[in-house]
Amino acid sequence: MQSTTEGQARSTNGPAQLPQTIDTADAMRNPGMELDMDWVLSARANRSAIERRAVTLPGRRSVKKEYQAAWLARAISCIDLTTLAGDDTEGRVRRLCAKARQPVRADLLEAIGLPGLTTGAVCVYHDMVATAHDALQGSGIPVAAVSTGFPAGLTPFPLRVAEIGESVKAGAEEIDIVITRRHVLQGNWQALYDEMKAFRAACGEAHVKAILATGELGTLQNVARASLVCMMAGADFIKTSTGKESVNATLPVSLVMIRAIRDYHQRTGIRVGYKPAGGISKAKDALVYLSLIKEELGDRWLRPDLFRFGASSLLGDIERQLEHHVTGAYSAAWRHAAS
């Protein structure tokens, strides 16, 4: 994340209080609220203003070199390490879980002072939940299951609700549901609210992330309204995409969703998490997202109980960048910053 011009550049300090271990125990449950249709319909998104702002994001902030390793470590702690492929096997899922337990080489973890660093979660299809749960025993890393007929969400409603129950029974502590896009496209906010409420109830103690599939919602205004409705119905996180749409996580969509989260927090006092997902594979893009969160929502959202990346290939690039920072010219400064 390099600045484009001297004039625009502002430096981003390290993520506040990088902890030795990542504590997610204080993750809050969103109790939800009644559907407030006036609030939903008043939600607007000015596309040209949002796009103008999004264009400036990658260039307007720089991360001080001595803080880059800390930011990369923070990004790792917020990854839902994902495999959602038709040819997933138990072996692949077990290897992924081993990677979640030790996301980068042990010497790099030692060098940055975070030997116990793990990813935020492992995210799999329902069929692989039991395998992942077994492979992660004792690690404290939760299994996230994509349920409810992922990715289209068009299986019969009772089956989608039942799938959530099965995933929870198999050991999933987090459930990523997919909404019915049709409800949004037809402006049927009550139907979306009722669906989300039913999914929320089926999750029981598990945390629930609502995947909006923003690439299929038509307008940014629909994204803003769908975000609010899902939060009102009790979503603990709102998530951009399944990774299977033709357009997945983007900065304009992220701005809209993050501002909906901010609005919801300001009016209700409830913090809802954010998960951009799909197509995020470069460390520098991850740092842009973290900067955006820090700027729009503040440091409290820079922890894995309120922020996740849904990503299958991001970790590899972060590991390469981390190695560069730790073994390169910046390692002395990093050690000083971390001490």
Ligand SMILES: O=C[C@H](O)COP(=O)(O)O
């Ligand atoms: O929810 C996570 C996404 O499916 C991952 O997408 P990706 O494979 O493009 O990183």
